[in-house]
Amino acid sequence: MSPGNTQFGSISIDWESEPVPNLGQYDSYEQARANFEWDIPETFNIATDVVTRHADRRGQVALFQRIEDEGEQTYTFWQLERESNRLANALEARGVGQGDRVAIVGARSDRVMLAHLAAWKLGAVSVPLSTLYGADALEFRLSDCDASAVFVDQDLSETLADALESIDTVECVVEMGGTTSHIEGIETVGFDEIDGETSYEAVETAADDPALILYTSGTTGRPKGVVQDHQSLLGWLPSFQMCFELPWHDSDPLLYATPDLAWIGGINLVLGSWHYGFPAFRYDSRTGFDPKTVFENIDRYGPTRAVLVPGMLKPMSQLDASQYDLDALQVVMSGSEPVSEQLHEYVTETLGANLNEMYGQTEAMHLVTSCSQWFDADPGSLGYPAPGHDVRIIDEDGTECETGETGIIGLKSPDPTMLVELWNDDEATERKFVADGEWMNTDDLGYCDEDGQLWFKSRADDLIITNGYRVGPAEVEDSIRELDQVREVGIIGVEDDGRGEIIKAYIEPSGGVADDDQLKEVVRSHVKTNLAKYEYPREITFIDEVPTTVTGKIKRTKLEEHERESQA
Template sequence: MELKDLIAPETYNLTSEIDRFDSDRVALRWENETGEKKTVTYHDLIQRGKKFANVLTELGIKKGDRIMTIVPRIIDAYVIYLGALRAGIAVIPGSEMLRATDIALRINQGEAKAIIAYHEYSGQVDEIKEELPSLKYKISVDGETDGWMSMNKLINEASAEFTTVETNKNDMAFLTYTSGTSGTPKGVVHSHAWAYAHLRIAAPRWLDIRDGDTFWATAGPGWQKWIWSPFLSVLGKGVTGLVYCGRFHPEKQLQLLQDYKVNVLCCTPTEYRLMAKVDGLGKYDLSHLRNACSAGEALNRGVIDTFKNTFDITLKDGYGQTESTLLIGTMVDTEVRQGSMGKPILDEFITIIDEDGNPVPVGVVGNIAVRRDFPALFRTYYHQPDRYEAAVIGDYFLTGDRASRDKDNYFWFHGRRDDVIISSGYTIGPVEVEDALLKDDAVKDCAVVGKPHVIRGNIVKAFVILKDGYTGSPELVKNLQTFVKNETAPYKYPREIEFVTDLPKTISGKIKRSALRDLEVRRARENGLTV
């Protein structure tokens, strides 16, 4: 693949990729946990998206503006994105697990003109106490909410005639927030050109999507991975996407794979781990499943062996970030090397460098780095150029992870360069959890790290120093966990809390999270957990 093949035309709107499939071809098959089912064609989805583009335009939201959306795995998630992008409006994804303070930060920093939220999630928005000077409209999805406009009513009254707004390839398409080790979450700016490159890299070379496939990617709409796969890699390739709106149960996931004759699956290692533990796994017919991919964290060898021995399916690791597309993985033409991350998707753009920006020799651990001119790399952190520059060495953007490579250019993971925790595929910044804990009256100081876990990869663990007058107890642990759940997204809460009298610190007074991580790794190994 040549570089020129990944460069979008100067005038380019990513919805043009989807318009090529405007027909009665099935775009999405949707099911929820009560068994309700829906099917939507490409034509119907595109038409509803055009109506929503008219809705936004008639409200005065125009090219270059931004909207925020918080919706579950429903068909209208696709409609919102298609409508906004067609109108030249960028989308800020939001998880349903965000709390009022999280939502306010994204609205204010992203200067969102509207928030479009599933009706059951509107309460968190209405609880926001901060001023929201940019926000003009609140639109409720799939239900009525007092004080909100109704998306269904607005769309029913809108025209399906809409001419796609002319956008430059470098215009913002998505503003996705990601956690870091310090400060507030960072707004990752992706342009329409990013989508062009992504569709020509990850979908064919890793996911191996082919005409006529049914593809199930389980990520939710609040995450960049949803844009990667359930949205772009389904609709941009003209295949049928399976969408399941319900709580995860491994038996249900296996049943859906069988019933819908899924050809390509992409889910988290945690999902694979739990499916691998199902009794009678071999009773499920997964004979249609041609390609099974995993992203978010490393896969366990035992899980890989279980799927291979039971279904003759080789699970394929993939590594990427909110800031990029897939960077490293087991491609369709790559031999699986157990324990390896795989190979770079494009050798000339992805390498391992030292702290001075020089490529390191074979076998030497260094920083996984991406050339800054890689077409599927983000543009910057919105309104935070200093944080972008802090992640740059010379011509390279640092992913924050460390690895070595062998003589055949397979990469081998060696851990985080920073303190970010990846748990069940979620990326969690320790500072966010620490900030929440420190708001509790009982907490004097704290440090948060990832603790190895057999199912989740890692869990969030907090080491807490209590203020005078407070004593550690199981009841206080529960109280602190509940407090954090109410302060920030619930998936970030510490699943384990250890009360201590001191924390390891540097001479300058910074907490040495690395020492606490090392402690948890030692403990895990002593308990027989492979780390």
């Protein structure tokens, strides 16, 4: 395949001008890693890269949007350019400038992304926040980042008003709805009514200037603000090409980007599509995830690529897919947790798509992935480090671990996808690195097998050591979730005199809570058979609902609190 222009239906990519080479030109993964070179410019702005440079193509669609109970919308790159310019001018007129923080608390994809684009054009730093946050959570984050302006959904105005009572940095609130409410002492204006010219000269930002502050879920301690720069988008492109097999398919690409835009994974999926000049599809749900709606969207819009995590794939697999047209779907990317062999088979055989898994985190997105065009990764493995990223299993001193040995998943510094810092916390930033800053500690544990594939074990602070064996709770959870009788499960370690710790499972059964000895035995037998005899849960408790974060991660601290209270 030529490294020059590539045509995807009506979309052409000039690879000679790209900061990341066309990986499809290489015959193998090994060849791509050996020949890969970054070409990151000194100045780079996300907004001008993903929208402004495509805006002259007036009819080129950037966003297909379906809003539950409201209808559909379509945006071209030209429309995104004009609307984001309008917002940038309006914010600038209200005193927002380079380096200021602009918080975004919204559920509508079009308005959320336009707010980000406007902030970046100003050289400001966008701060995405979840619509599920209460007043206290918003207050901490808005205060911590010293936000100057806030975009907010109209139905969250009262919550925001409560959060702003003790904050004096916010000068302007833009409500992303109909009529505006009144927040004492702060200018409040409606998204559609805010005035501004539709032309704007974006601030010239350095590639390493801050672009986003992303707050971690905060399962332990107070949330940390992860600062990512403009070049972090470019750092994600090798993995984007691999996991979506971009250079290997010649049809018009359309990406079904399912993750929440409150998190960097959702934002970067849209930005990756826009960088290469093709559209993303977003479905804005008002009532939560519905597997039937996913099938309807694939049938109706014909995406060639989709992001479907195991928590989506499992309920989808319980429906009849034969009534939907899924022929357009070529590639499914999954993340957040390993994909079981059963779900892997479901994607390839029932959905008729290639499945690639991806690993990354807020501090360093999109580092490791699989790519069926180059190799057949084992189901559940993370795959291999994307070209341009040096990811290895290391110990706490930065020494590389032996094959099969569990250690820290480390990222070699510097790397364009790596965090700039943890906001206002130099000590915590320093603790993220080991070996005099040579390696970033992801705080995730994993191992490398004989083929060089990386496997995730657990978060470093979640590791359970039972009778001398090191057990990652996520692995046990993934195994138990395969059972139809289990809706959700959380694993913790419980102190034990004989074994140090034993494994305990908190299970939310599919059919509701019941002290079912038969199900307990099914769970134990399943884990013994599919994982290891020492990994089965010796204790099992059934509960109404397993506590999770807004991103679906198990809140193990809550389960540990429950355990302590039950023993008191």
